Amino acid sequence: MGSHRNALVAAVRQELAEARGAARAVLAEAETARGEAQERRRLVRDAYSMCLHQLAEARDAARRDVERRFQFESSRLAGNVRHLAALNATGAAGLPWRMWAPSEPEPGTRPGLLRIGTLTLDDTAAVPALVPFLDAAHLVFSGPADDADAVITGLLLRALGTTRPGDMQLTVYDPEHLGGTLASFAPLGISFVGPGGLGAALDELVEHICRVNETVLAGEHQSLADLTAATTTGPRAEPWRVIVLLADAASAQELTSAQRAQLDRIARTGVSCGVHLVVRGLELPEHASVRRLRVSDQTATCDLTGDLEIRLDPPPPADRVTAFCRATAERLRAGPPPARLSDLEPREFWAESSAHGLVAPIGDSTDGTLIDVPLGDDPPHALIGGPSGSGKTNLLYAWLAALSTRYGPEELALYLLDFKEGVSFARFVPGPRDPGWLPQVRLAGINVNGDREFGLAMLRHLGEELRTRAQAAKRVDASKLAELRAEDPTGHWPRIVAVIDEFQVLLSGRDAVADEAVTLLEDLARRGRSQGIHLILASQDVSGIEALWGRSGLIGQFTLRIALPKARRILADDNLAAAVIPRHHAVVNTQSGTSGANQIVRLPDAGDRLVWRSLQRRLWRDRPDGCEEPRLFDGDAVPKLPETCRPAGPVPTAETPVGSSPGAVLGERIDVAARPARLRLGRMPGRNLAVLGTRTDEACDVLAAAALSLAAQGPAHFSIVCLDTDAARAAARLIAELPSADWCTALPPLSDGSVPHYVIGYALDAATDPMMRTLLDDGPEQRMHVLGWWRSVARLRDSLGGPGARLDPIGAWVALDVQGADLAPLYPQPGGPAWYPRTRRALFFDRSVHRTPEVIVPYEVNSDHA
Structure with missing residues (x-):
């Protein structure tokens, strides 16, 4: 019984112990679970906190970005508004008072804010x-x-x-x-x-x-x-x-x-x-x-x-x-200030047609109204007068600026000639500092007070243009330029304006140049109006122009008269307006200067080179395709022998073809096209050249240009005879450049004529060789020509046999510092040509071509000053 009870107690205890163990395990698991839950809650809290922090940072960053963007946009908006304000309230309209000053507007601009x-x-x-x-x-x-x-x-x-x-x-x-x-x-x-x-x-x-x-x-x-x-x-x-x-x-x-x-x-x-x-x-x-x-x-x-x-x-x-x-x-x-040069510019450049004439302002009246000056059928031509310092050049600049901004190169062609000792028109052509030019300019002559022949060449060129236009008008039954342009719309018929400053230099004296110039001027003045050719003649005083005496028909064509202060005989005798106007003013009269037709004009300051350069550069950039660079004749410049007149490439052989009459280049002709003066050397008697004068450098340059240009045309042989020590250096340079040349101490004998043979003689008046006459008489027929330098006509005659010797073997001559009367033995007319020597000019005469000699400019080639 007791044992049974003990066993029962032990079992109960065992179960209780197991229950306690199970409870402790459950409690441990619960504690573990609680710890895990706490850890999870902590992790959640930490994650949430981190999310909140990141969200706050993102919100702050977004706010800062928005603020930056807003500040940027606000700043940009403010900058744009300030820019617009500066555009719409310029000068006195928008400056703060501490910086304020009055500012006048440009003509035609609308008032701002x-x-x-x-x-x-x-x-x-x-x-x-x-x-x-x-x-x-x-x-x-x-x-x-x-x-x-x-x-x-x-x-x-x-x-x-x-x-x-x-x-x-x-x-x-x-x-x-x-x-x-x-x-x-x-x-x-x-x-x-x-x-x-x-x-x-x-x-x-x-x-x-x-x-x-x-x-x-x-x-x-x-x-x-x-x-x-x-x-x-x-x-x-x-x-x-x-x-x-x-x-x-x-x-x-x-x-x-x-x-x-x-x-x-x-x-x-x-x-x-x-x-x-x-x-x-x-x-x-x-x-x-x-x-x-x-x-x-x-x-x-x-x-x-x-x-x-x-x-x-x-x-x-x-x-x-x-x-x-x-x-x-x-x-x-x-009163209002005078107009500025920019005030003469139109709103739109090159928008006008010149078919019926040219109209452009040259200044304004005292009330500020711009005064237009016409050129067309009536009035056709202009006469400008005023004493030195009265502002003729300034007036011409203003007029040319107004014309060139209204009429493009297809509508207007300008020929500019200045007989003063200056470069008034040089700014309109390419220069060493500025390659641009005024697109309407076709020709400009500067420093030509000693080269009346160039003025005559320009008038001849305009005369040819007049004949060309008259023939074209006749073909389409047109009587004036407007009708010709209407009937021939594809033709190129711009109006031509020829400006001749100090034109009395061209007409001074009683010689052939003045007589021909007056004849050409009268024809251009009389017939040019109908064909769109207009003359602007400017002078300090016309009272002394002898060539105009008795030429009332010429002066009568210049019905547009512009008189500067104190100008004489530009207006009618009873019109005294020019005597009372102040400086920087002009009298414009379109009725031949009669009283009652005066307009008083205040002239702008048109001489500022920077203002002109800016305007001209703008026009030059807008020039149409094919607009050719103008021809510049500078009387003080010495032209260089063109490269096309120098031998280049392989040495010509006997098989290389050569013309029957090679042309020896002697210098540059004084004409519009800047053509070289050539002497044809064929197999005719007299095809020899005599260079006459004592200017050694120029004589050497003429001979060198002739020899080099002949060598560039085909196979040839050269014999260089130098009898003057001063010319030896130039002769040596020439030999070095010729492809086939001999240095001779005497004249060579006649050659067989297989290739042209040229005898280049320096100071041949020092030669005593009897071969001289034989070479001159018989050489050209054998393709052997003498190109020699004699220091006077008398020495040339001595070389040919003395005072009674005939000079027929010299068919062409270039005279340097030889007076016209001394050239009488070589000239077909008695008395010799009217020639007054001047530096770097020569008189060229070829009796087979010329009726009268022509003035040329010897090229600079190989002389000591080159």
């Missing part, structure tokens, strides 16, 4: 606050009178400072202070309307608007602004009329219904006619042209900017307003 303060976009960005006014709006102010009046003062000063003196007329109605509010503007001569004069002032403005609509706009333009933009030259057709109404409460209530109606009419129609209201204390009707500003304690709001607050600029100092108005009044009394 006017600054009244600054507009704050955020804490850091501020831009100018601008309002429209002239040609745009009426302005209505409300708020304290003193604050509004300060803004009005600044607006008026800016408006006056951005317009030309006299372009804005100011009327003030100030019944409370009787004009004292804007008294600082009194020096301008503004109109003050008394308390009882408002009705009459409004009636006058309505009548003014009616007159502008009827007689000025006349249905062709919508507004004075459009008219001004369309006519870029001259002053405004009508000045702006600005009426400032500074009304108090009492005067506002005293407006009658009729006055209110007139005020409303002005508000509706005034802006298009240049009438603007600036109102404080009155109401204007709702209209697109009415802008309203509410002013309060240095700030304002405007219906254009909504709720954005404008921080107003302080009013301009009263002494600055007064000083500006006094200076402007002085300018008004002195």
